[in-house]
Amino acid sequence: MQSLQQQPNTHNPSPEKIILVVEDDDSIGSMLLEALSQETPYKPVWVSDGFQALQAVRSTKPDLFITDYRLPNMNGIELYDRLRGTHNFDNTPAIIMSAYLPEDEVRKRRLIGLNKPFEIDEFLETIEKLIP
Template sequence: MTPYQVLHVQDGFASLKTVRSVIPHLIFLDYQLPGMDGLECLDVFRATKGMEQVPIIFMSANLSDQARRHKDVFLLEKPFELESVIHLVKQALGDERGP
């Protein structure tokens, strides 16, 4: 089993600050964030050097049509089952062994 390090941040601004020093292998991004919504955060991630191809799992109980149009993210609707999360992580990382 591959170990993973998880970093948790409270809002979009904190996530943008974090990726200045740590380029993640995968991002879970909520649509409804305080201060900056997930779509705004996603756009900044994609415009950040080194972040263009980082897999992003976009999650929300209320995914907008605009969010659904993004073809470069994985969508996870709340509520979700653990198996759905594991499947998307495997798919996003291209790791059939999974976490």
């Protein structure tokens, strides 16, 4: 069976837009990766923690960040703050998802918050609104 990260994307925008997904739960991460690969023209990159995300942005500039709030070692808000502070991602939209969203922190940073569990259609529609 082909790895989800290697599945061909039938949509080929030019230039290819990249979505960085940071999710530590393997079942949720693989579901999001599959949905993004099959239902959008974008290239998803999935990592499981904030430190991997910081490494990933050294070699690629995502057009959208999607992060879980509850991550090991660094939560999604801390990750977002570090990305904005060190990698010049001020204009890169971000979605933060959790069953326990810190609403005040999400609003203060003008992030898009998705409460888990969410409908995949809602997730995909939100992405389409954020990527030009």
